Amino acid sequence: MKKVTLFLLLTIAVQYVRGQAQYLSKTSSVKIFSEAPLENISAANDFANAIIDFETQEIVVKIPIKKFSFRNKLMQTHFNENYLESTLFPYAIFKGFFNKKLDLGKPTNISISANGTVMMHGVSKMEIIEGRILIDPQTKNITLDAELKIKLDDYNIKVPSVVTYKIADNVDVSIQFILTPFS
């Protein structure tokens, strides 16, 4: 009987540890920037979500496209209607795995990369995303920073020739997440 109880407790403990290994984003910031000869375009989005399972080293990021806010509202309309087609493809999703095994118990500040698929505008593409991870075991906060370049052509985002001087071929994306344990 005692053995059974112990076993039960153990399984619960394992489950508990598993639960502890999953971190969900508390705050997020996604910024896009395009630099072209005629215009600079930038937009920000604070509504992205990320989840990391440190057991499997898996990371999933989900960015609602409609929540990108541009200073020039006409650009925002064009971004949603003509380029990203946000009613058809409402999210940009990244599903990938970290290249390093991380120890949540000790303070860490290292560069890391994640290898996986970006799904955006109806196109899935393998990408390696370089970033930096900061683990604070005291506050249980994890800060994740990443920067990447998105080649518009790869995601079937066509820029008409009349505006090629206004929109860059490669758009810079910078991402920051602060994650806390998932309960």
Next chain:
Amino acid sequence: MKSILTIICLLFSFFKIQAQDDLLSMLPDDKTPEAVTGTFKSTRIINGQSIETVAGHHLDYRVSHRFGPINSGSYQFYGLDQGYIYMGFEYGITDNLMVGIGRSSEQKMLNLFTKMRLLKQKTNGGSPISVTFMAEGYADMLRYPTEDTRTNLSKYSYMTQALIARKINDKLSLQIMPTYLYRNRNNEHGETNGVFSVGLAGRYKMTKRTAFVGEYYYVLPNQINEKYKNSLSFGFDIETGGHVFSLHFTNSTGMITKQFLAETVDTWADGGVHFGFNLGRSFGLGKKYKGQYKVPVK
């Protein structure tokens, strides 16, 4: 003992299900109602207004042209010899309130208007329609002969309009606009000063940047002289960056509501159709747009 084992087994299977749970499905969906954008491409459909307003701190410069009737023959180069112009500036005070001023070469008419978005169509269980309120004043700047004994007040007219629209799907948008026009002086004997009418308009998006548009204003009977016809227009919108080009055919010469509503004399039936176009260019104004527009380097 057996029951405990069963419980353990159950627990295990439960854990297993949990573990299989996809990480992606654990992330919340974006469920907040979001305002539907781009019901129409610009603040005008063809001649009349659309529910769209100029975005806050943005300035829109508009130029419109209407040529003469196509049935005027080769001597008039099918109408292209004559041209009427409308020029206007429109400014968005906020995202939901705009003001505009314009001038038409026809009747040398000055117009001043304001448009306010009262209700916005939203996704995820928000409002199913958009409603915009429109009010406009007109001043006729023509010099009339002194024996015409016109008072200054007779040169003014006013219009108010409710614009109700729904973007039915990604391609199709429909709008209905009950309109009331009041003229201090009517054009013909026997006309009423106030004119009630209902307009219907639609847009069908063909590609990402082109759309087919149509607009019809029905004037309720027994208000205006029989020589005036209802305005019917069809057009084609092309969007390139910050510009919207709109090419169209219409039986009205006037480009402002007072003129096309109550002063349209040509009809589609006998070829009294005018070719015309609208151009619009939008600018962001204010400090935060500084540095956004660069000077081209050659």
